[in-house]
Amino acid sequence: MFRQSMIAVAAVAALGVVGTANAADVAAGEALVKQVCSACHDPSMWKGKSAAQIDALIHEVVAGKVTHPQKLTLSDAQMADIAAYWACVAKK
Numbered sequence: 123m124f125r126q127s128m129i130a131v132a133a134v135a136a137l138g139v140v141g142t143a144n145a146a147d148v149a150a151g152e153a154l155v156k157q158v159c160s161a162c163h164d165p166s167m168w169k170g171k172s173a174a175q176i177d178a179l180i181h182e183v184v185a186g187k188v189t190h191p192q193k194l195t196l197s198d199a200q201m202a203d204i205a206a207y208w209a210c211v212a213k214k
């Protein structure tokens with residue numbers, strides 16, 4: 123019984139890390155944006171959008187659902203990092 127509930131807690135914690143932008147690494151996102159995205163994207167483009175909304179948009183681009191001049195190949199973690207960074211700078 124005790125073991126089972128420990129496993130459940132661990133599973134919820136793991137989901138939380140993947141599912142929220144809180145766990146994202148803003149510094150890693152900044153580095154990626156500066157390397158790849160900032161040639162075309164100004165952070166002001168994301169004004170008023172939350173990290174979750176930006177993350178969803180990047181997912182659509184990576185999945186090929188949104189027309190984009192350049193094919194993007196990013197991991198879930200990289201997308202979360204970029205979204206966290208853009209949400210952070212767009213607020214200013």
Ligand code: HEC
Nearest residue numbers: 155158159160161162163179180183188190191192194204
């Ligand atoms: C070669 C230029 C270029 C680069 C590099 C680039 N983008 Fe884009 N991106 C665009 C253009 C152009 C659009 C379409 C903008 C529009 O619809 O007004 C776009 C659209 C998007 C959208 C959809 C926005 C929306 O509101 O639907 C997302 C998300 C996005 N880019 C993310 C990224 C990310 C993340 C990177 C870096 C990993 C990146 N882009 C690199 C040019 C670029």
